[in-house]
Amino acid sequence: MQTKISRRTFLEVTGGAALATSLAGCFGVGSNQSTTPSGSGSTSNITVWDIRTGSEQKVVQTITNKFNTSHSKIRATLNFFQNDPYKQKLQVAMGAHNPPDIFFGWGGGILKSYIDANDVYDMTNDFNADPAWKNRIIPSVLSGATFNGKLYGVPTSGVQPVLFFYNKDIFKQYKINAPQSWNELLSAVNTLKQHNVIPIALAGGSKWPYLMYSEYLTDRIGGPEAFNNVIANQANSWSQDAFIKANTAIQQLVTMGAFGSSFASTIADTNQDTALLYTGKAAMMLQGSWNFPVVQTNSPDFIKSGKLGWFPFPSVEGGKGNIGNVYGNPCNFYSISKTAKSPQNCITYLKDAVLADEEVKQFIAVGDVPPIQGIESQLASAPNGDWLQYNYQMVQKSPHFQLSWDQALLPQPAQVLLTNLDQLFLKQITPQQFSDNMNKTLSAS
Numbered sequence: 001m002q003t004k005i006s007r008r009t010f011l012e013v014t015g016g017a018a019l020a021t022s023l024a025g026c027f028g029v030g031s032n033q034s035t036t037p038s039g040s041g042s043t044s045n046i047t048v049w050d051i052r053t054g055s056e057q058k059v060v061q062t063i064t065n066k067f068n069t070s071h072s073k074i075r076a077t078l079n080f081f082q083n084d085p086y087k088q089k090l091q092v093a094m095g096a097h098n099p100p101d102i103f104f105g106w107g108g109g110i111l112k113s114y115i116d117a118n119d120v121y122d123m124t125n126d127f128n129a130d131p132a133w134k135n136r137i138i139p140s141v142l143s144g145a146t147f148n149g150k151l152y153g154v155p156t157s158g159v160q161p162v163l164f165f166y167n168k169d170i171f172k173q174y175k176i177n178a179p180q181s182w183n184e185l186l187s188a189v190n191t192l193k194q195h196n197v198i199p200i201a202l203a204g205g206s207k208w209p210y211l212m213y214s215e216y217l218t219d220r221i222g223g224p225e226a227f228n229n230v231i232a233n234q235a236n237s238w239s240q241d242a243f244i245k246a247n248t249a250i251q252q253l254v255t256m257g258a259f260g261s262s263f264a265s266t267i268a269d270t271n272q273d274t275a276l277l278y279t280g281k282a283a284m285m286l287q288g289s290w291n292f293p294v295v296q297t298n299s300p301d302f303i304k305s306g307k308l309g310w311f312p313f314p315s316v317e318g319g320k321g322n323i324g325n326v327y328g329n330p331c332n333f334y335s336i337s338k339t340a341k342s343p344q345n346c347i348t349y350l351k352d353a354v355l356a357d358e359e360v361k362q363f364i365a366v367g368d369v370p371p372i373q374g375i376e377s378q379l380a381s382a383p384n385g386d387w388l389q390y391n392y393q394m395v396q397k398s399p400h401f402q403l404s405w406d407q408a409l410l411p412q413p414a415q416v417l418l419t420n421l422d423q424l425f426l427k428q429i430t431p432q433q434f435s436d437n438m439n440k441t442l443s444a445s
Contacts, residue, residue: 076353
């Protein structure tokens with residue numbers, strides 16, 4: 001039986017649990033839960049809203065209890081919610097100017113909307129004033145909560161980069177090396193097609209997997225600046241050469257048959273694309289690191305026997321983008337509300353409890369890769385240490401880690417983006433028409 005899970009749910013609900021070795025019990029927290037220490041005395045209470053479940057929730061609870069025990073003047077109260085009700089509850093609370101002191105989020109467009117409404121505390125000075133705190137965190141992950149050079153959130157979960165998975169047996173059989181350039185990828189596609197192997201598994205029926213190709217190709221061709229111009233709402237920024245060339249390359253892949261004949265009806269929510277990989281029907285798959293535990297759950301021998309390999313998205317000849325740039329979900333964040341009763345007590349909680357040494361140790365034990373400097377040896381000694389270390393080093397060395405476009409954009413243009421990508425991959429619109437359609441979301445925003 002396959003584990004059923006959507007990427008959207010996985011990104012938003014589990015955060016760092018994407019690398020956990022088991023998905024059992026990760027979903028289904030049906031109501032608020034809180035944890036507060038017993039005892040009395042003069043204390044400052046801070047409320048924390050979160051949505052994590054399963055093993056991650058237990059880690060957060062344990063660490064918060066320890067924090068409360070060691071900080072007699074501060075009491076942190078955790079409240080856990082299901083994903084969708086949480087988003088609605090937070091939106092209502094923000095609108096009523098009665099949010100929690102600290103709230104869990106994803107960075108990107110939703111956080112930016114709260115910042116624009118003056119509902120989020122600017123923690124830039126607090127962060128910069130404590131080098132020990134600042135230097136612990138891998139810098140590239142902070143982009144998702146940084147706007148106009150100011151920091152509005154700190155990491156509270158593991159990293160989730162997008163990369164290519166591949167079947168080592170198939171590559172060995174047809175003498176294919178992991179592609180490092182776009183031309184090498186095209187050559188591999190042609191070789192695999194000649195032997196009736198689906199070159200790349202793609203779950204087009206879920207639409208969001210299309211994003212990964214447009215994101216990486218645009219980055220490799222034009223660098224981060226191309227999408228940064230979109231975020232800055234520059235007129236006609238979707239018509240930049242990087243987008244046109246990236247989407248032209250995508251349609252070239254489709255024409256070549258790189259994704260097989262059934263990609264438009266393949267569903268990611270039931271991991272149909274991942275199954276094509278570990279059953280040997282497809283040779284490669286561009287997906288998030290959250291698919292590793294999917295393979296481990298459904299085909300553990302595929303991993304134990306060393307058949308699963310991985311490599312970064314290739315460079316594009318003549319492109320401006322660095323092959324070290326990463327897309328995906330940098331991490332989830334904790335932000336402080338502007339109405340927090342004591343921002344400094346919130347800062348103390350974020351510094352002393354969140355991704356401090358003990359929480360990092362416990363997260364690694366459940367399979368997470370926290371974005372913290374200097375944890376190589378801990379990862380190396382953990383189960384699947386080679387995989388954990390690869391993800392860690394990929395993020396640590398990344399000059400730029402971009403939050404997925406559908407998360408970085410506001411909800412309305414994000415939905416238009418997915419609709420147009422679907423039409424692009426089905427060759428119902430041209431790359432230029434894609435850009436024209438997306439430019440309309442800029443003028444409307």
